[in-house]
Amino acid sequence: MSLIVQKFGGSSVANAERVMNVARIVTDTYKAGNEVVVVVSAQGDTTDDLIAKAQEINPKAKNREMDQLLAAGEQISISLLAMAIESLGFPVISLLGWQAGFNTNSVYGSARIKNIKPNRLQAELARHNIVVVAGFQGINRYDDLTTLGRGGSDTSAVAIAAALHADKCQIFTDVEGVYTADPRKVENARKLKEITYDEMLELATLGAQVLNNRSVEMAKKYSVELEVLSSLNPIPGTIVKEVAKMEKMLIRGVTKDKDVxxxxxxxxxxxxxxxxxxxxxxxxxxxxxxxxxxxxxxxxxxxxxxxxxxxxxxxxxxxxxxxxxxxxxxxxxxTNVAKVSIVGAGMESHPGTATKMFEALYERDINIKMISTSEIKISVIIDAEDADRAVSAVHNAFIPND
Amino acid sequence: MSLIVQKFGGSSVANAERVMNVARIVTDTYKAGNEVVVVVSAQGDTTDDLIAKAQEINPKAKNREMDQLLAAGEQISISLLAMAIESLGFPVISLLGWQAGFNTNSVYGSARIKNIKPNRLQAELARHNIVVVAGFQGINRYDDLTTLGRGGSDTSAVAIAAALHADKCQIFTDVEGVYTADPRKVENARKLKEITYDEMLELATLGAQVLNNRSVEMAKKYSVELEVLSSLNPIPGTIVKEVAKMEKMLIRGVTKDKDVxxxxxxxxxxxxxxxxxxxxxxxxxxxxxxxxxxxxxxxxxxxxxxxxxxxxxxxxxxxxxxxxxxxxxxxxxxTNVAKVSIVGAGMESHPGTATKMFEALYERDINIKMISTSEIKISVIIDAEDADRAVSAVHNAFIPND
Missing domain, CATH: 3.30.70.260 (ACT domain)
Structure with missing residues (x-):
């Protein structure tokens, strides 16, 4: 028997049909003999709708009241998901952030988790309940609600996995895993079976919007094994862990960031x-x-x-x-520039990596304005209009075609 | 300086404009030198919308999860009202039921308040905050959210008034007070200046939907002076208290109840x-x-x-x-019957009251199927189709025309 934490984002629970889909994934995991804790975000556009309501009344509302308001979003999604799981005939209970023991500091709007008191979580698991937990939220020392800010639900899931020493933390998204490049843009983009925390951190920082940075940092710190996979097609995704097999690739991915x-x-x-x-x-x-x-x-x-x-x-x-x-x-x-980067833990022992990247760009006549390197990544600043061509060129140079 | 509890129902906070209207009433009361605690229900149709979402997923959802879901409704309205009060430049804080110390039993869906721990409420008032409290909700001994059921926000308001020994509890509704009959149906219906708890209880039970019964019972038990008034036209309404002046009327009101x-x-x-x-x-x-x-x-x-x-x-x-x-x-x-009743604490010392009522009905050729009397009310069961005529006839017989 394993303890598995599963996290589903807002689009995965956007309507009744999708909530039922998530309920089926969760109960399949439970039926297979696992203990399951599920972390969910607010449904689809709920958070944006609540922000719009607040804006109409007071565009400068204090963060304390914004957090009180926004925390209602996950309260709705967890109870609906619990009802869906109930309807499939499984024992379940939903817990708000504070009920699940999420203690945070008092930086409303982007609070940091101080600790998780897992008593209630453990008690509900001992009662054989599937436990549905509100992501993104916690409580501070004044008994006031706080929210964790952008990507907070990923962080909530990893924090629970760490606190309960879970065997795995699965992050369900709308893509099937971590790719060597954006699969919508690069034809030959490949899904990675495994990737290290450090590589994932570089990819996240460099614009791959699969996982939130803070959650990867926390997973690394507490050695929580992550899996990124799709809620619509739940086949094995990408495992994020300390040491990953290289699969005959020098680099893990090529990213593009236009926010430069x-x-x-x-x-x-x-x-x-x-x-x-x-x-x-x-x-x-x-x-x-x-x-x-x-x-x-x-x-x-x-x-x-x-x-x-x-x-x-x-x-x-x-x-x-x-x-x-x-x-x-x-x-x-x-502002008309973009950053294109390659990431891979193996590159430090391959001195030719940078040359190979520059050559690929040179062959396409793409001018490099700046270069920055770390042990596991190389970034170049180029004209924004060249960005997509650059990603393709670099991807072709490094990633073997199947 | 007085301590005033003000309660606003869902229609009073249905949209941004109405929320601002409530904020102005509240801050006017605060500016006049009072301490103010405001209790609000969920906005307009929020509760119905949440119920519909639940029904779509699981029509037989457990009450524990329904309460977790529905409590989000007031969470939204209190934070929005707090933001509105903030925007007018006044110090304010919103509190959820459990933050305000509402301890209830565990009958999810229609929980009873066991006690209110007023520490946080008192601390916030001491900081000169206007305190906005979520009505309708509390917490049980397991740290799970509960809701109080129909009319729960009225009960929340009275309970806070009792716990804080407030000087007055104002219940704002969409009518201007308690009337001798439904003013939409009976032309000469008059607004009462005062009414006793017992009379109000009879009126509430007999179908006048101004105040929830439990809240009147609680107000009587703890001697909380109630005022029923309109949030759209906040002129003095109807005071509900232990002893009320009779205003030369033998009875307080005529009611009709078709749910018979x-x-x-x-x-x-x-x-x-x-x-x-x-x-x-x-x-x-x-x-x-x-x-x-x-x-x-x-x-x-x-x-x-x-x-x-x-x-x-x-x-x-x-x-x-x-x-x-x-x-x-x-x-x-x-099922094609209705109950028409008259209520008034004075009637027990006027033996002719029943006769006068029966005479009024006889003159209109209305047949009485059953009669029931108590010290302060007389009810008759008649054909449903005669109900409106009966109310008018009885009202004309008892209530002096201005």
Missing amino acids: ALVSVLGVKDNPGVAFNIFSKLSQKNINVDIILQSFGRDNTKDIVFTVSKDNGPVAVKLLEESSHLQEAKIVCD | ALVSVLGVKDNPGVAFNIFSKLSQKNINVDIILQSFGRDNTKDIVFTVSKDNGPVAVKLLEESSHLQEAKIVCD
């Missing part, structure tokens, strides 16, 4: 502390900088180029223009 | 225990009997006639037909 702005600060006087000055200003405003490139300019000046998210591009330019240290510099922002 | 079935058991053998036999059978099935009439029939038999709610009529007939003691009796059910 390239900010150039040109002709900065070459004084000590200039870089510090720029990046401390940005971090004070919570602007995350991704890739940084510094080069010598003319006449004892230098050029500093960096990338931020698209939204933050104009904000960063305005901040730097106001800086007294950068009066003589020319500051420009290019 | 008349069951006749004719030609029962006149043995001891026959009546006990009939009514114990009904009570075992939770069928409430209202009026009972027993008379002698022919040949050492008797006739027993009684009223139940319309739904229960056919159920009662079936039950009695199956009884071995009533094999020779003829059992018939008439």
Whole structure:
């Protein structure tokens, strides 16, 4: 007998028919002799509808009341799913975040889980119940409801799997697993059987929207084995774990991220502390900088180029223009760029990886504006219009065609 | 400074505009120097919508999960109202039933309040917050959500008023107070300035749907002064309290109730225990009997006639037909009847009251099938088609025309 945590997103429970579909997946798992905890998000557009209601009344509503409001979304979906499981004749109980013991800090809207008190969860499992838990939500020390922010239900599922030492945490989505590239865009994209936490983290960060970053970090920390699979076609998906077989591939995936702005600060006087000055200003405003490139300019000046998210591009330019240290510099922002990356734990022992990537791009006449590398990934910044061609070219170069 | 509890029903908060209207009433009360606790129901059709969602998935869903589902309705309305009050610049916090300390028994779907732990309510009032509380819901000893059933939000409001020793509990509805008869049906219907708990209880029981019975009982028990008034036109309404001025009226109101079935058991053998036999059978099935009439029939038999709610009529007939003691009796059910009643604490000292009522009916040629009296009310059962004429006739006879 295994203990399995299954997580279903909002689209998987969007209407009565889909709720019944999820109920069947869950009860099949239970029938096979497993203990099952199910974590669900709010139905389809419920969260957006609730936000719209709030906006109409008070666009600047406090986060405390927003969380009180939004937590109702999962309350509806868990009770409906429990009723569906009941109707199939299985013992079941639904638990809200606080009933399931989710204690969080008090950062309303993006709270962090402090701990899970699993007493109630364990008691319900001991009664042989299938336990349906509201994802995305918890309670703080004041007994007020909190929500975990974007991707919070993935994190809830992994946290429960960690707290209960579950054998597996299955994340059901609308794709069949993690692919070497976006299968809607790249014809030869292949589903991966296995991938490491670190690779998954890089892929998630680089724009593959399969799993939330925080949930992968938590899975790695507590060694929770994850599986990404489809709720519409529940065949084996992709396993995420510490060590993964390489399947004769040098890299795991090629990703594209268009949410990039390239900010150039040109002709900065070459004084000590200039870089510090720029990046401390940005971090004070919570602007995350991704890739940084510094080069010598003319006449004892230098050029500093960096990338931020698209939204933050104009904000960063305005901040730097106001800086007294950068009066003589020319500051420009290019939002018409994209980041294409390859990810794979094996690449560090294959020195030719970067060359192979650059060659693939060169053959298609795609110009590289910036390069950034880590132990398990290589990213390039290119023109946005070249992005899809670049992904295909790089994918063809690295991923063997079946 | 007074402490005032205000309760608003679902139609009063049905959309953004109405929520803002309620926020203005509440903040006007707060601005006048009062402490304010607001109890709200779920918005407009929310509860019905949630029930429909459940029905689609599992028409026989357990009450525990239904309560988990339905409690989301008030969670939405309280947070939206709190946001509306925030937008007007006032300090406010919303509390779910369990956050407000509502402890109930475990009869899901129609739970009874066991006690209110007012610590959180008092702490929030001490912080000068307007406190918005979810009506209709509480928590049981297992930390599971419960709902109070029909009219539960009225009961929640009165319970808070009792627990906090509030100076007044205002029940806002879509009518301007308690009337001597249904103002949509009876032209001369007058709004009452004051009415006693007992009179209000009789009126509520007899079909005036202004206040829920349980809430009036609780108000009487804890001496909570109630006021019934309109959320759309918040002029002074009707005060409900222990002793009320009579305003030169012999009676407080005339009501009509069409939810009546008349069951006749004719030609029962006149043995001891026959009546006990009939009514114990009904009570075992939770069928409430209202009026009972027993008379002698022919040949050492008797006739027993009684009223139940319309739904229960056919159920009662079936039950009695199956009884071995009533094999020779003829059992018939008439659902085409109505009950018209007058209510007034003063009538016991005016022996002519009943005569005056019967005279008014006789003058309109309305036949009386049954009569039932208590210290403060007189009810008659008549043909359903005569009901509206009967109410008018009786109202004209008793209520002075302004």
